[in-house]
Amino acid sequence: ETGVTQSPTHLIKTRGQQVTLRCSSQSGHNTVSWYQQALGQGPQFIFQYYREEENGRGNFPPRFSGLQFPNYSSELNVNALELDDSALYLCASSAMWRTGATGELFFGEGSRLTVL
């Protein structure tokens, strides 16, 4: 069983730039969620994708956007980067909307973004 994989693992950008983070979901999972974890904080929900559509969004501005592809992999895009966007970005996959699904999320190792 292949777990959740994320790329890149680390990257450095400057303010105003754009970034794309990628995630491959675990085999058999149909839903991908993205979380932002700032240093010393718990993960904050950004959004969730199911059937290639956004299915819920946290308190993040529109410059945070995403995609889900037919193979359930996903991208997180952040435009006009700000210093406060520096964080660990976690992708999690799950088998949602299936009988008995309990909401357990399987997390990747994360992509650590530094904005200078």
Added chain:
Amino acid sequence: AQSVTQLGSHVSVSEGALVLLRCNYSSSVPPYLFWYVQYPNQGLQLLLKYTTGATLVKGINGFEAEFKKSETSFHLTKPSAHMSDAAEYFCAVSAHAGGTSYGKLTFGQGTILTVHP
């Protein structure tokens, strides 16, 4: 709306001592509750979860937690700490309907567990 409060951002215990990490939640609907562990520079790993049924749930690595609805708590315990338990622990809550979770977790701020020899 849901929220999670973890009491104590840092907990320090001696090897072999009891581990107790506290978590209180707020939820307008019956919750699903989770504990995750995060080792440095890694993602989150599920320790255990409560959905329905037995309120005392057992997880991996000897951890367990008890769901107490009257106290809105889901504290994590381990009878005897091991050096390898040193990590950050997160309590999380999610809503569900008809037994199907919405899958959006609300996390607490985390508790860093230090284990001394």
